[in-house]
Amino acid sequence: MNEVLASTLRKAVYERLDYLDRLVNEADVPSRASLADSEIARMTAAWRSLLADHEPDERGRCRACGGWRRRRPHPCSVWTTAHKNLIVVDTRSTPTTGRHTAASYLPTAG
Incomplete structure (x- = not known):
């Protein structure tokens, strides 16, 4: 993908968000309410x-x-980001930097 197309795609996605x-x-x-009706299905599909x-x-x-x-080992950063944003309720207490950030909010075996 050339730089112009990649930049255009990136800009369009961020503008939509x-x-x-x-x-x-x-x-x-x-x-x-109308937004929820139209966008939740699109977001879950994405x-x-x-x-x-x-x-x-x-x-x-x-x-x-x-x-x-x-x-890369599974779960990758996409899965840990999904978990953090879809499952973890209070993301303010989730560390966002550091060596063990990705694993810090994963469920523990128990």
Whole structure:
């Protein structure tokens, strides 16, 4: 993908997210309800598609992350980000920096 196309795609996605954020924060209740009707299904489909691309292979490594020589262990950053944003209720207490950030909010075996 050339730089111009990549930049255009990136800009369009961020503009859409900004637009949705503005609606959520500034729109009236009927507009927000309408937004939920139209956007929740699109967002869940997008997450499912992204997560499907990052399913682990037979060796437990992410199919999409990593280089040609070695894939990243599962769960990759896409799965940990999904967990943090879809499952963890209070993300303010979740560390956002540091060596063990990704694993710090994963469920523990028990």
